[in-house]
Amino acid sequence: MNKITVVKENLHQIHDSNSTKPKSIIKTTTEEQNTSSCCRNRKRKFFFVILIVIVVLAIITGILIPTVIIRQDKSQSISITTTTRTIAKTTTTRTIAKTTTTRTIAKTTTTRTITKTTTTRTITKTTTKVTTTTEKDLIKLVVKNKVNGIFNTTIGGNSMKSTPGKDIGNYIDKESPDKACDGNLKTKYVSFGGCREGGNQKYCGLNTGFYFELERGLTLINGIRICTANDRRERDPMIVSLEGSNQSEANLTLGISWTLLYNDTSGLENITARNVCGLPQLFNNTIEYKSYRFLVHARQNQSDCVQYSEVQLYSF
Incomplete structure (x- = not known):
């Protein structure tokens, strides 16, 4: 029984001792806790900002890179198409030039084929004959x-x-x-x-x-x-x-x-x-x-x- 009484007394003393701690110590502990939670909140905000920046950059990168690639592909295809068209035009021009040359040769040949000289000679001979006959007869x-x-x-x-x-x-x-x-x-x-x-x-x-x-x-x-x-x-x-x-x-x-x-x-x-x-x-x-x-x-x-x-x- 005496032991139990002693324990109880000790517990009361401890309780009393705790209750008798200075209020300044309690305040200090509360401030420290507030400071720690504020720092934690700042770190979280900082991490969130960094995360948002990374996400935005990722989005921008994901949009810009394909766009640049597509534009490059388009420019290359346009240049290829232009080259192709230029080549096609050049080929067509050469073909037309050849055709024109062929027609000119054909016309020249036709002109040479016409027997203008023969006709003129025939008319001259006939005229001479009539004139000679008229003068003579x-x-x-x-x-x-x-x-x-x-x-x-x-x-x-x-x-x-x-x-x-x-x-x-x-x-x-x-x-x-x-x-x-x-x-x-x-x-x-x-x-x-x-x-x-x-x-x-x-x-x-x-x-x-x-x-x-x-x-x-x-x-x-x-x-x-x-x-x-x-x-x-x-x-x-x-x-x-x-x-x-x-x-x-x-x-x-x-x-x-x-x-x-x-x-x-x-x-x-x-x-x-x-x-x-x-x-x-x-x-x-x-x-x-x-x-x-x-x-x-x-x-x-x-x-x-x-x-x-x-x-x-x-x-x-």
């Missing part, structure tokens, strides 16, 4: 007596003498029948026939003409050419005839003295120029005659007379 009309003007005369019919004047059966004095045989395109023969000057009937100037005897005597004629006068195309002869005879002067007025050699176009149908000749009109004839009669049976259009500058005879 044209008969110079030297008349024995005179050129006799006639009107109201048909093929195989009797000749009616025409005289100077401006009435029916007349011809203008300065434009007489001999002007059609003088070799001068600036002169002309004008005949009114069955009309007066200024008339406008269909028959004016028709069935008029002239006849003559050649100074050279018998001559073979198988070609005739008519030449236009200086004015009004409607007066040009369109249908003409040529007859031959070997009778003397007194019998040339008779129709039975004449033999028909030609009765057809004058060759002036498409001629509009003035004081020019048409093409020679050829016909078959093997008989020589010393006298010839020329008549006009139709003209270009309605007028008061018929006119022409020359009637040329050929012996082909």
Whole structure:
């Protein structure tokens, strides 16, 4: 029992001793605890900040690096594409250049193939031949007596003498029948026939003409050419005839003295120029005659007379 009492007393003493500790010691312990918890909080904040920075950097790094890589890939692909396109354009240009060269060569070949020289030579030869024939075979009309003007005369019919004047059966004095045989395109023969000057009937100037005897005597004629006068195309002869005879002067007025050699176009149908000749009109004839009669049976259009500058005879 005494032991128990002693223990209790000791416990009471201890309790009393603890209760009697100074308040300053208790305060000091509390401050130390507060300081320690504050330091711990600061460390935690610091670690949190570092952690956030690391996370942000990781995120930025994760976004930027792929972006840079993608841009580099794109730039490389663009450069490759540009190079490819450049190469393709260069190739195309070269191909076009080759094609153009080929076409130029083809055109040159075609030009060389055209036989312009041959055509020109043919035309020159033909022209030379016609010119030579014209100079050689044209008969110079030297008349024995005179050129006799006639009107109201048909093929195989009797000749009616025409005289100077401006009435029916007349011809203008300065434009007489001999002007059609003088070799001068600036002169002309004008005949009114069955009309007066200024008339406008269909028959004016028709069935008029002239006849003559050649100074050279018998001559073979198988070609005739008519030449236009200086004015009004409607007066040009369109249908003409040529007859031959070997009778003397007194019998040339008779129709039975004449033999028909030609009765057809004058060759002036498409001629509009003035004081020019048409093409020679050829016909078959093997008989020589010393006298010839020329008549006009139709003209270009309605007028008061018929006119022409020359009637040329050929012996082909």
